[in-house]
Amino acid sequence: MTKQILSASIHQMPLSALKAWDANPRMNMDGDETQQMKASLLASGLLQNFIAAPCPSGEGHVVIAGARRLAAAQALIADGAVSADSLVNVAVRDIDLNDPEALKIALTENTVRSQMDAIDECIAMAELAQRGENIESIAAAFGLGTQTVKQRLALGRLVPEAQEMVRNKTRDLDWAKGMSMADQATQTRIVTDIAGNPNAWKDGNTIRRFLTQDTIPATNALFEMSAYQGRVIYDMFGSDQLADRDEFWALQNEQIDILKADLEAQGYQEVSISHQPVDTWRFQRTDKPEDSIAIIEVMPNGRVTQHTGLVKTDDLPTVENAPEVSDEIETVEIASDGVRVTPAIAEYAAAHRTAMVQNAMAGSFRTALEVMTAGLIGHSEIAVRAHDYRYPGSPEVRTAKVFDEVTQLRDDVNEELLSGGAVGAGAGRDPQIMALVKSLPDTDLQSLFTRLTALKIGQAQPKTLDGNPDSLMNDLGTALAVEVRAHWTPDETFFALMQPADMRRLIAALLPLDRQAGVASAKKKALARMLTDAFADAAENDGSMAAADAQRLNTWVPGVMRFPAVDETVEGEQVEADTSAFDALFGADGSDADQDTGQDAGEDADADAGSEVADEAA
Structure with missing residues (x-):
C-alpha cells in the first residue's frame, strides 16, 4: 500500500501572524546561528517557506518547521530592521499540533536537510570571489561573518589534490587549515610526499611547525605592521607569522625603548627590562609609581609585557655564574661531524x-x-x-x-x-x-x-x-x-655560534656533494645559511635530497646537545675524522681556505669573539 505525500497550500501572511511552537524539537537556538540567519535574511530574503499549522486559538499560525528562520526574523523586527507587516510565504498544513505527524514534520526539517560538503562550500565561495563578489556580499549570501568567509576562501584556494584529500577524509579540516598557510608550490610538494608516504604530514600542527619555525607571531609586534617590510606567513586561522627576525627586533627594540622612556617619565623608582619571565606573584602591588618599580618583560618569541606598580618584598638570590671560560680555541682533533666546544x-x-x-x-x-x-x-x-x-x-x-x-x-x-x-x-x-x-x-x-x-x-x-x-x-x-x-632542530642561530672552519668541516661531513658548491670561499653568514637550508629541506622531506642524506641530517645530534653531553674535542674520546674528502676540497690545515683577509675576515673574527648576541637585542 502506497502512502500519499501530504500537500500544503502556500499563503502569504505577515510575520506578525506567525508564532513559535513551544513543542519544537529544536530546543537549543545558538546565538551565532541566529546572527548568521539574520544576515542571510537581510541579504537574500526568505529562501525557504515556513511550514505552519493553524493556531488552536484561531489567531494566526504556529510554525512547526523553520524555528531558526522565525527567531531570526523576530529579532530583526525587534531591531527595527524589518517590519512586522512584511509578507512571507507559508506552507499551511491542516494538522493538529498534538498529532504526532506535526512532530515528524519538525524532526524531518531538522535532520533530513543535509549541510553542504565543507570543501564544496569553500570552493563555491572562492568561485564567487573570482567572479568579483566582495567578502561582505559573500558573507551575507551564506549568513556568515566576514572572518569566517576569509577562512573558507583560504581553504577554497587549496590545490585540488589537497581539497580531494579532505573530501575523501584522507585528511581532516585541521590539516587543511595548516595547508592554507603554505604557497601552492609547497602545497603540491606536501601532497606529493603523502602520495609516496601516506604517513607523511599527518596533521595540521606538523605543517604549521614546519612553516613557522624561526618565525615570530605578528600579534607580538608593538610596532605598526605597515612598518614591517619582511616576509609574512599568513594564517587565516591563527596569528600571522613574521619570518624576518632581524627586522622584527630592530622595530621591536625601538618600541621597547619608547615604552621604557614613557614609564620612566611616569615616575617609577626603577624601570628595567627583563629577558626572563617575571614572577609577579612575588611582588606586592600599588598604584603609586613613586613607591614601586616597573619591569618590561621581553620574551624570545617577541612578546612584551609591562608589569607596573610592583613593590619588592624580598631580595631574591641570584644564580652565581661559573668562572669565565677563555674564548680562545685550541687546535685539537675533532670528529668530522662534531661541534667544537666554545x-x-x-x-x-x-x-x-x-x-x-x-x-x-x-x-x-x-x-x-x-x-x-x-x-x-x-x-x-x-x-x-x-x-x-x-x-x-x-x-x-x-x-x-x-x-x-x-x-x-x-x-x-x-x-x-x-x-x-x-x-x-x-x-x-x-x-x-x-x-x-x-x-x-x-x-x-x-x-x-x-x-x-x-x-x-x-x-x-x-x-x-x-x-x-x-x-x-x-x-x-x-x-x-x-x-x-x-624539541630542537639545528638552525642558523646555532650554526652562527661556530667558527667558519668548523662549519666547513660540518658541510663536508654532513651535506651531499651537490650542496657544497662555493663552500671554500663562502663567508660565515653564507656557511650558516647553507647548513640551515640543508637541515630545513631534510626536515621538509621535499625530495630535494636523497633519502639517506635527509635521514643523516634528521637524526644528527651533536655531542654538546646529548644526554649526557659529549665533548667531541677531548683527546682520546673523539672519533677519528676522515679528512681526505675535506682536504681534497679545501686543502690541508696549513692552507685552509678560511684564511680570510680584509673586511670579511674582520667580520668573521668579530662574530666569533662576540658570538653571544647582546641582551638588548632581545
Whole structure:
C-alpha cells in the first residue's frame, strides 16, 4: 500500500501572524546561528517557506518547521530592521499540533536537510570571489561573518589534490587549515610526499611547525605592521607569522625603548627590562609609581609585557655564574661531524638542554618528588629555593620551540598562583600562600608541585659543557628519555655560534656533494645559511635530497646537545675524522681556505669573539 505525500497550500501572511511552537524539537537556538540567519535574511530574503499549522486559538499560525528562520526574523523586527507587516510565504498544513505527524514534520526539517560538503562550500565561495563578489556580499549570501568567509576562501584556494584529500577524509579540516598557510608550490610538494608516504604530514600542527619555525607571531609586534617590510606567513586561522627576525627586533627594540622612556617619565623608582619571565606573584602591588618599580618583560618569541606598580618584598638570590671560560680555541682533533666546544656553544647547550628537561619533568610528579627529596637530603646540584632557574647566555639564541613551551608553563603557574591569592612573597603573604596550598585537591597540588619544581632545576655550571653522566641534568635527561630532535632542530642561530672552519668541516661531513658548491670561499653568514637550508629541506622531506642524506641530517645530534653531553674535542674520546674528502676540497690545515683577509675576515673574527648576541637585542 502506497502512502500519499501530504500537500500544503502556500499563503502569504505577515510575520506578525506567525508564532513559535513551544513543542519544537529544536530546543537549543545558538546565538551565532541566529546572527548568521539574520544576515542571510537581510541579504537574500526568505529562501525557504515556513511550514505552519493553524493556531488552536484561531489567531494566526504556529510554525512547526523553520524555528531558526522565525527567531531570526523576530529579532530583526525587534531591531527595527524589518517590519512586522512584511509578507512571507507559508506552507499551511491542516494538522493538529498534538498529532504526532506535526512532530515528524519538525524532526524531518531538522535532520533530513543535509549541510553542504565543507570543501564544496569553500570552493563555491572562492568561485564567487573570482567572479568579483566582495567578502561582505559573500558573507551575507551564506549568513556568515566576514572572518569566517576569509577562512573558507583560504581553504577554497587549496590545490585540488589537497581539497580531494579532505573530501575523501584522507585528511581532516585541521590539516587543511595548516595547508592554507603554505604557497601552492609547497602545497603540491606536501601532497606529493603523502602520495609516496601516506604517513607523511599527518596533521595540521606538523605543517604549521614546519612553516613557522624561526618565525615570530605578528600579534607580538608593538610596532605598526605597515612598518614591517619582511616576509609574512599568513594564517587565516591563527596569528600571522613574521619570518624576518632581524627586522622584527630592530622595530621591536625601538618600541621597547619608547615604552621604557614613557614609564620612566611616569615616575617609577626603577624601570628595567627583563629577558626572563617575571614572577609577579612575588611582588606586592600599588598604584603609586613613586613607591614601586616597573619591569618590561621581553620574551624570545617577541612578546612584551609591562608589569607596573610592583613593590619588592624580598631580595631574591641570584644564580652565581661559573668562572669565565677563555674564548680562545685550541687546535685539537675533532670528529668530522662534531661541534667544537666554545663558551658560547656551552651556554647554548646548557640553556636548551635545561629547557628540554624542564618541559619533560613538568609532567612527571614522581620525578619532581625524587628531585626535591634529593635536594632536602643534600644533593649538591639541587638548591631548594624560591626563584626559578635563570638560563645562561643571551635570550636571542633561544630559538627552539621548547622555550615557548616553558614560557607557557611559567605563565600557567603564575596565573594559578595569582588567582589563588598568593600574590606576594615574605611574611606578610604567608597566610595567603598557606591558604592556597591547603585549598588544592591532591591532584592539583601534585600538578603545581611538579611544575614549580621543574622550573627551578637546571644545569649548575652553565658556562661549561655538562659531560658528567652523573650530573642532575644528564640523569634526568636520560631518565625522562628526552628526545633532543623532537624539541630542537639545528638552525642558523646555532650554526652562527661556530667558527667558519668548523662549519666547513660540518658541510663536508654532513651535506651531499651537490650542496657544497662555493663552500671554500663562502663567508660565515653564507656557511650558516647553507647548513640551515640543508637541515630545513631534510626536515621538509621535499625530495630535494636523497633519502639517506635527509635521514643523516634528521637524526644528527651533536655531542654538546646529548644526554649526557659529549665533548667531541677531548683527546682520546673523539672519533677519528676522515679528512681526505675535506682536504681534497679545501686543502690541508696549513692552507685552509678560511684564511680570510680584509673586511670579511674582520667580520668573521668579530662574530666569533662576540658570538653571544647582546641582551638588548632581545
